[in-house]
Amino acid sequence: MMTELFVDAARVARKDLLIEWRTRVTINQVIPLGLLIEVVFAFAFDANRSLLEQGAPGLFWVGVLFAGTLVVQRSFTVEGPDGITDALRLSGFRPGAMFLGKAAAIFVELVVLEVALLVGVVVLFDVGLSDPLLLVATTVIGTAGFALTGAIYGALSLGVRVRETLLPLLLIPVVAPILLGGSRALEAAFGISTQPGWNWVGLLTVITGVYAAIGLVAFGPLMEES
Amino acid sequence: MSGATDRGDSRHLMTSSVATRILGWVGLAAMAVMALLGLVVSPRDRIQGEAVRLLYIHVPTIWVAYGSFVLTAVASALYLWRGSSREDRGRHYDRIAGAAGEVAVLFLALTLVTGMLWGRITWGVFWQWDARLTTTALMFVSYLGYLAIRNMPADIEARSKRAAIAALLAAVNIPIVHFSVEWWRTLHQKASIRSDRNSEITGDMFATLMFSLLAFTLVAAWLMIHRYRLVRLEEIREEEGLALAVSARRAEGVNA
Amino acid sequence: MDSWGTILLGYGITFGAIAAYAYSILSRSRAIGHELGIGVPASSALPHLSGPEDPEDPEGSPGVRSNER
Numbered sequence: 001m002m003t004e005l006f007v008d009a010a011r012v013a014r015k016d017l018l019i020e021w022r023t024r025v026t027i028n029q030v031i032p033l034g035l036l037i038e039v040v041f042a043f044a045f046d047a048n049r050s051l052l053e054q055g056a057p058g059l060f061w062v063g064v065l066f067a068g069t070l071v072v073q074r075s076f077t078v079e080g081p082d083g084i085t086d087a088l089r090l091s092g093f094r095p096g097a098m099f100l101g102k103a104a105a106i107f108v109e110l111v112v113l114e115v116a117l118l119v120g121v122v123v124l125f126d127v128g129l130s131d132p133l134l135l136v137a138t139t140v141i142g143t144a145g146f147a148l149t150g151a152i153y154g155a156l157s158l159g160v161r162v163r164e165t166l167l168p169l170l171l172i173p174v175v176a177p178i179l180l181g182g183s184r185a186l187e188a189a190f191g192i193s194t195q196p197g198w199n200w201v202g203l204l205t206v207i208t209g210v211y212a213a214i215g216l217v218a219f220g221p222l223m224e225e226s
Numbered sequence: 227m228s229g230a231t232d233r234g235d236s237r238h239l240m241t242s243s244v245a246t247r248i249l250g251w252v253g254l255a256a257m258a259v260m261a262l263l264g265l266v267v268s269p270r271d272r273i274q275g276e277a278v279r280l281l282y283i284h285v286p287t288i289w290v291a292y293g294s295f296v297l298t299a300v301a302s303a304l305y306l307w308r309g310s311s312r313e314d315r316g317r318h319y320d321r322i323a324g325a326a327g328e329v330a331v332l333f334l335a336l337t338l339v340t341g342m343l344w345g346r347i348t349w350g351v352f353w354q355w356d357a358r359l360t361t362t363a364l365m366f367v368s369y370l371g372y373l374a375i376r377n378m379p380a381d382i383e384a385r386s387k388r389a390a391i392a393a394l395l396a397a398v399n400i401p402i403v404h405f406s407v408e409w410w411r412t413l414h415q416k417a418s419i420r421s422d423r424n425s426e427i428t429g430d431m432f433a434t435l436m437f438s439l440l441a442f443t444l445v446a447a448w449l450m451i452h453r454y455r456l457v458r459l460e461e462i463r464e465e466e467g468l469a470l471a472v473s474a475r476r477a478e479g480v481n482a
Numbered sequence: 483m484d485s486w487g488t489i490l491l492g493y494g495i496t497f498g499a500i501a502a503y504a505y506s507i508l509s510r511s512r513a514i515g516h517e518l519g520i521g522v523p524a525s526s527a528l529p530h531l532s533g534p535e536d537p538e539d540p541e542g543s544p545g546v547r548s549n550e551r
Contacts, residue, residue, distance in 0.1 A: 152395065156388055160378055166371070170392065173368040174399050177406035184410065203406055214398060218391055221306065257500075261493060276485045280492045287496065332503055336496050343492040347485045445500060452507045459514040466518060 005100070008093045012101025017108060019078050026071055026109045031116045034067035038120050049126060056125040057186030061179045063117050064110065064146070069168050071109050072150035075102060076158050099151055099219035107147035114139055130191030137201050138189060142182040145208035149175050152215045155222045177207055249448050256441035260434075268434040277347040282434055284340040286442035287333045288362075294330030294446065295369070298323045299397040302390035317461070320386040323393055324376050325453035329446055331373060334366045357408040364403050368396045382464070 020026055041059050045051045052059070093101075118139075121127060129135060153171045157163045181200040188197025264282040271278035301323035309316020341359065342352040353359065375389045 156375070156392060156395075160380060162374075162378055166374055166378065169374060170368070170371040173364045173371065173403075174395070176364055177402055180406050180410050199409075203409070207402060207406075210398070210402065214395065218395070221387065222391060257497065261497070265489070265493065276489055279489050283492060283496045332499065336499055339495050340492045343488050347488050449500070449504060449507065452504070452511065456507050456511045456514075459511055459518070463514050463518055 005097050008097030009100035012098050013104035016105030025074055030067050030070050031113050034063045034113055034117050035120045037063045052125040053127055056121050056127045058183040060121050061182045068110050072154045075106050076154040095220035095223050096216045099215045103147045103151040106150055110143045127190045131189045134197045135189040138185040141204045142178050145178050146175055148211040148215055246451050253444035253448050256444055260438045260441040263434045268430050280340050280344040282438045286439045288337040290442050290446040291330045291334040294326040297326040298393050302393035305390045321454050321457040324457055325450045329450050331369050357411045360407045361404045372396055
């Protein structure tokens with residue numbers, strides 16, 4: 001049963017990533033926007049090097065949050081007009097598989113985005129890396145949490161005319177703890193602060209687990225009516 | 227609030243009933259007494275000075291807000307679980323959730339405002355990145371999102387269902403936000419207000435606070451009942467509008 | 483003395499906001515009531531307070547449906 005769920009989820013994810021590969025919206029538009037956000041922060045802080053270095057972990061996550069919201073938006077925009085949601089339902093996939101598949105595709109796109117953002121942050125804000133393992137763990141788990149939460153709220157605002165404005169309003173307060181935990185952990189990973197970073201990875205893991213469970217339960221009712 | 231009768235006087239088309247009119251007047255009177263107690267009768271605090279008077283409205287607003295959030299979450303859960311088995315498909319629960327959610331957001335906004343004013347007197351600044359303040363602000367924003375879902379133009383059943391799920395998600399999120407923010411602040415700096423600095427609230431001050439809690443609760447209940455009735459009226463109007471549109475279309479069909 | 487101004491401001495905002503909200507609910511209710519030609523006493527608006535009346539059935543509840551427009 002479980003393997004079937006994951007196989008179906010992989011199919012959904014594959015479909016989403018294929019669409020992305022053919023349209024290249026994330027690569028051509030969202031990633032440049034993410035980098036732009038970092039550059040604009042440099043303008044806002046008057047290119048103050050020490051300030052930017054201090055703020056780099058937070059600015060990285062702010063970039064992920066805002067550009068990521070667009071990725072989530074995009075992931076559900078492709079579902080809307082052509083009624084792929086109906087098609088998926090007719091295909092007999094369980095809602096849980098759709099949820100995990102959507103989240104997985106969002107996750108992959110976000111990881112690509114984050115690699116670009118990290119390079120940008122290192123180059124632009126002059127931060128060094130002191131704990132690569134912590135960096136990888138933080139971004140992977142934090143991103144998984146964001147992707148799962150995004151999949152829930154993306155479905156919640158699916159098919160709504162005001163989705164473009166509704167989704168960020170719903171999503172950003174909810175993922176604020178990920179921004180908090182992710183930024184603090186990255187501070188340690190970048191060697192900016194001496195506070196322990198792995199505690200925050202623990203928090204991110206809990207958040208990710210909670211939203212995975214919620215999504216598996218809530219996705220069914222959400223899909224039924226929309 | 228006054229003057230309405232149920233005896234068919236067409237000039238008084240209001241949503242009050244005898245019970246809610248009494249509740250309304252009692253609530254109004256209680257608020258007046260509360261203002262008197264809070265501003266005049268109650269003594270100034272030894273440590274906080276006059277600022278304690280703001281707590282008489284600050285504490286009740288957050289009490290009402292949290293109570294309403296609980297009500298919203300419970301009603302939303304009932305809507306999802308029991309809604310299909312009810313004759314009205316759970317609309318009753320949905321209306322309760324909506325009314326409570328809106329009242330909660332209003333009182334949470336007042337909590338933030340009175341808290342900031344209190345902070346201005348006590349700390350010298352409006353805002354501290356204190357765990358409780360930050361959590362409250364995030365809660366406020368996420369419940370604004372809940373209200374946005376409730377107000378979006380969509381099929382009423384689909385909207386209610388999503389709103390109910392959103393309410394439960396927001397409720398689940400409160401502890402997550404709370405603990406992460408708490409942890410954030412305690413790891414980085416000592417909490418800016420130490421709880422042992424708060425003086426014992428006793429005697430007249432305690433009585434004032436208790437009375438104030440009662441007064442705000444009465445007023446919130448009155449607001450919620452009337453908000454519920456307004457939702458009901460809006461639904462009736464939607465149904466009537468739909469019926470009119472359908473008959474208009476039918477008439478078109480006949481003429482064509 | 484400065485604090486008194488702030489305190490009164492707090493009370494003013496709180497009482498004012500609640501009053502404004504109450505007014506907006508009542509006036510919207512009244513407007514819709516006029517529009518539909520109905521008054522909704524508690525009996526039909528809050529059905530469980532008055533007994534087993536079905537709120538989803540406008541024909542069944544007295545005074546809800548009206549032709550006057």
